[in-house]
Amino acid sequence: MSDMDLDLPICARQPEILERQAAPLSDRVWLWSPETSFNYTPKRAEKLKIVQSLIAGIENEDFDHETSDASSEKPPKTDSGIESMPSMDTLYWEVPKIEIGMTYFVPNKRGKWVKAKLVEIKNSQLYLVGLQSLERIVSDFLSLAHPEPVLGLVPVGSRVVAHQRGIKPTGEIKRNGRRNFQLGVVAELPSQLNGSRYLVIFDNGAWNYIESKLVHPGYYTSEKIWEVVPIQNRKMVQDFLNGHYEHVIEWKREDQIWVKTDSDEEYTECLILDIDANLLLVWFRKEGKTDWLYKGSPHILVKS
Structure with missing residues (x-):
């Protein structure tokens, strides 16, 4: 058993964790004094779980600040195809080099x-x-x-x-x-x-x-x-x-709105048929057609 190991089954069987086991752990985790011991009883099971979690964290800690060559190397970046999930440092797709034969x-x-x-x-x-x-x-x-x-x-x-x-x-x-x-x-x-x-x-x-x-x-x-x-x-x-499309009104289905079309400088009355996230499905009564508009479109008349 190493200095940092704490035999939990022994703790469950014995009334007391011996100082020779607890002291090395205390020096690195809770800074217990050599005279301190941890009396194990069923009522203190929760504290024991805390000790167990601390030990698990210590096992993964690098106290000497040393890293091996394998751990210091970042995984090589690959072309983001559908074959593999991107890692955190390749979250955004990067445009690969254009090559003959591809x-x-x-x-x-x-x-x-x-x-x-x-x-x-x-x-x-x-x-x-x-x-x-x-x-x-x-x-x-x-x-x-x-x-x-x-x-x-x-x-x-x-x-x-x-x-x-x-x-x-x-x-x-x-x-x-x-x-x-x-x-x-x-x-x-x-x-x-x-x-x-x-x-x-x-x-x-x-x-x-x-x-x-x-x-x-x-x-x-x-x-x-x-x-x-x-x-x-x-x-x-x-x-x-450039951020000029800002919607300030939460529209609802069957709301009546006024929209300016590209071919007409005047606003025409429309009906909202459906809403999909930030898009409005609008029915243009005059033209008899439907189209999707962004909620913050400057073509939508917002009355103050």
Whole structure:
């Protein structure tokens, strides 16, 4: 038995923990004097549990401040694919180096996003070959995405390719049909409040909450990511990322609100059909259509 070991079964059988066992422990834990002993009785079982927990903590403590080579080395960072969970220091996905021979997610001539292998880089142009169709694809760095969803978090303001869900005239989300992947920008990270989904602002102006498995991070990065968004929606993305979208009212279903459309400077009366985290599903009576709006959208008239 080492100096730091305390035989608890012996404590249970004997009326007293001997000083030769308790003293070394006391010097390091409770600073007991050599004359102090710990009388064990059933009424003091709780104190004994405290001693046991202290011993467990001491066994993992590094009193000499020494670390082995194995413990001092950090685990190597790997490309955040779906194969392994990220460690704490790789919580956020990091854009890997673009290399010849690797597979990427790119749009083909028909605008459909497919997996393709990079075969050449020339004058900022990327030449790829589709994995299934074997078609030749010419792309650029703005339209290059990771071939698979990732487990590491994709930061707010990042370029992504995600599945945009269609909306029926009734406001229902279309569940069937082919996946419609579109370019967009991350506006909100997955959390308990939004059902562990990304909020994505698509280049066409649509807002959707998307499951992580349907989000491919893009390889293009910029502190002013809105500069690569189509001009008609550029200011919307810029204003949101700069914190200009603040909602001060908690809306409810069937609330009547006034919304200004892009094509009309006047406000039109709308009805809130549904609420999904920070998005409002709004029915435009005049146009006879539905759309998702962010709660803090400046297009919503807030009366003081």
